[in-house]
Amino acid sequence: MKKFKYALIFAVTAILAASCVLMCACGPKEGALVDGKAVVKFDPNLESTGFFEEDVTTVPDQAVEPGKVIVNKPLVVKGSPVNPQNLGFRCWCVDKEGTTPWNFKDPVTKSMTLYAKWEARYEVNYYDGATLLHKANVFPGEKAERRDSDVVWKKILGWYTDAAMTKEYDFGASVNANLNLYVKTQPGLFLSPANIKTNALLGFGDIKYKDPNDESTVNVVGEGEDAYADIHFARCQNTSYMYFNGLGMWLRDQTDETNRFADYMTITYKNLGPSTHILFYYVVDYLQEDGSFIHSGEGGWKTRVLIPIETNMDEDGEWATVSVNLVEETMVNGVSEWGTADVLMVPCWMVAKENPSTGKFEGWYADNDVLIRGIEFTAVPTED
Numbered sequence: 028m029k030k031f032k033y034a035l036i037f038a039v040t041a042i043l044a045a046s047c048v049l050m051c052a053c054g055p056k057e058g059a060l061v062d063g064k065a066v067v068k069f070d071p072n073l074e075s076t077g078f079f080e081e082d083v084t085t086v087p088d089q090a091v092e093p094g095k096v097i098v099n100k101p102l103v104v105k106g107s108p109v110n111p112q113n114l115g116f117r118c119w120c121v122d123k124e125g126t127t128p129w130n131f132k133d134p135v136t137k138s139m140t141l142y143a144k145w146e147a148r149y150e151v152n153y154y155d156g157a158t159l160l161h162k163a164n165v166f167p168g169e170k171a172e173r174r175d176s177d178v179v180w181k182k183i184l185g186w187y188t189d190a191a192m193t194k195e196y197d198f199g200a201s202v203n204a205n206l207n208l209y210v211k212t213q214p215g216l217f218l219s220p221a222n223i224k225t226n227a228l229l230g231f232g233d234i235k236y237k238d239p240n241d242e243s244t245v246n247v248v249g250e251g252e253d254a255y256a257d258i259h260f261a262r263c264q265n266t267s268y269m270y271f272n273g274l275g276m277w278l279r280d281q282t283d284e285t286n287r288f289a290d291y292m293t294i295t296y297k298n299l300g301p302s303t304h305i306l307f308y309y310v311v312d313y314l315q316e317d318g319s320f321i322h323s324g325e326g327g328w329k330t331r332v333l334i335p336i337e338t339n340m341d342e343d344g345e346w347a348t349v350s351v352n353l354v355e356e357t358m359v360n361g362v363s364e365w366g367t368a369d370v371l372m373v374p375c376w377m378v379a380k381e382n383p384s385t386g387k388f389e390g391w392y393a394d395n396d397v398l399i400r401g402i403e404f405t406a407v408p409t410e411d
Contacts, residue, residue, distance in 0.1 A: 058137040064090040065135045067097050072123055072142040082108040083116075091135055099131040102143050115164055117146040151206045153177060154190070160210070165202045173198050175251075178210050179226075180276055182217035182403060186210055214288040215405040216276050216371070220247045220256040223399060228272055232265030241393075243267050248398075255297075260378055260395040266306070267390055270375035277370055278311070278404070289404035290366060293350040297340045297398040302378040306388060307332040307351070309375065311368035322372070323364055330364070332356045336378075346400055353404075371404070 060066075069086035073079070084103045091097055102116040118128045125144035148164040151171045160177040175183055188194045192211045218227075229243035243261040247254055260267040280286035294305065308331050312320040337347050354366035378397055379388035 058139065060093065061090065061138060063092070065093050065095075066090045066138040067135060068138075068140045069100075069119065070123075070140055070142045071102060072125075072145070074123075076114055076145050077109060077111070078104070078114075079108070082106070093136050094134045096131060096133065097135055112147045113150065113164060114145045115148045115166065117144045117166060120144050149202050149205050151202065151208065153186075154207065154209045155181075155212070156209075165206075167203060168201050170200070171196075171198060171202050171206060171208070174208075176221060178212065179222055180216050180218070181212035182215070182219075182401070184211040184213055213403075213405065215403060216289050217404075218271075218402040220249075220254045220399065220401070223247075223256040223258075223269070223402075226271055227269050229261075229267070229269055231261060231263045231267045236264035237267070238262035238391075243269075245269070255398045255400045258397050258399060260302075260390055260397070262391055262393060262395065264389055264391045266377040266379045266388060267395070268308075268375050268377040270308075270373060272373055274371055274373060278365075278368055284369070287366075288406045289371065290352065290354045291350055291405050291407060292353055293348060293403045293405065294334075295346050295348050295400040295402075296336065297342060297344065297346060298336050298338055298378070299340055299342055299396040299398065300378075300394045301338055301380060301392055302390070302395055302397070303335065303338055303380040304378070304388060305334040305336055305349075306377040306379060307334060307375070308377070309357075309365070309371065310373035311365060312370040312372050313367070314369040320370065323368065330357060330359060338380075342398070376402075 067089045069088070071078075071080065071083055071085070073083070082105055084105060086100045086102065089097045099119070104110070104115070117125075119131075119141040120143075121127045121129055121139065121141060123142045125142065125146075128144070129141050146166055148166050151163045151165050152159060153161040153163070153174045155178060161174050163172065163174075165171055173186065185192075186196045186198070186208045187210075188196050188206070188208065190209050192209065196208055224245055224247045227245060229245065231237045231243070238261060241261040244259045246257045248257050249255060258269060260269075276289075278287060278289040280288070292307070309323070311323045313323075314320055332351060332353065334349055334351055336349060340347065354363045357363055357365040377388070377390070378395060379390045380392075381387070382389050
């Protein structure tokens with residue numbers, strides 16, 4: 028009898044222990060709160076994707092009080108794993124099949140698991156001639172992004188679906204196949220507002236003549252074709268200026284020195300202050316027979332191009348345009364310094380007005396502000 032009693036106790040104990048192990052292994056039921064909080068798990072759902080766990084980032088569980096929202100943290104493919112379908116993470120869904128996306132604005136009321144939805148994408152390649160500028164992946168039905176910012180020093184005339192530039196692309200259309208886009212640009216150099224903001228440097232003639240309470244600034248206002256650079260030139264008894272250092276841009280075709288495409292400078296502007304002139308200085312390089320370059324000699328920083336401009340313009344008024352023939356305006360001893368140069372290294376612009384008592388151009392006044400929509404160097408004058 029005692030043996031039976033002990034055997035029964037042992038059996039009951041074993042059953043209870045097994046039940047505890049099973050409960051611990053299974054964890055709380057789906058939907059059940061854990062310590063009073065809803066726990067959301069994120070399953071990468073990699074079946075049939077070809078990805079391994081180490082190929083994608085992980086998203087940790089999120090525990091929130093019932094009624095609160097969770098944070099949307101997308102999965103990212105790491106490195107360059109084999110991906111013949113060009114799959115990308117699309118969204119988190121409540122089902123493995125990816126039919127019902129989770130709305131991250133909705134409050135969470137219970138514990139649950141969200142599953143990653145992977146979807147094939149189209150490739151969009153952006154070209155400038157034969158040079159690949161950017162490669163993007165776009166889900167079906169989405170729109171391709173206009174990548175004007177990838178094109179520097181050039182004025183964009185449009186994006187086309189063929190290298191011959193015969194079919195202009197509509198960025199309002201949905202992408203439904205792999206796509207190659209080719210940018211059409213105007214020959215010459217173009218300094219856009221974004222380019223000015225990113226690459227231009229601001230300086231002044233001598234710090235002892237500069238107002239210590241005033242600093243030069245440049246900001247970009249607006250987007251696309253409506254964008255412009257808002258430039259404030261600090262108060263200075265000589266002049267403040269804007270320049271690009273080490274530009275290294277060719278003024279002619281590298282294979283045909285007679286094909287020049289940057290001998291005219293056109294500036295589209297609104298001069299909000301009292302300055303009467305733009306003073307253009309430059310450093311240009313000349314290609315030698317041995318392949319080396321020499322800087323400009325007599326001209327450049329010594330010879331300026333004096334450009335009259337409108338004054339005290341209305342910020343909401345029309346844009347003004349001024350165009351200068353740099354070949355004619357840079358004659359030194361009967362030879363055009365600009366017209367025989369090969370490469371533009373440093374362009375520099377000052378805005379100032381003449382001091383009648385000294386005959387010098389100065390910037391010792393407030394509100395020396397100029398809006399610039401673009402500075403172009405072209406083969407012929409351009410019209411706004």
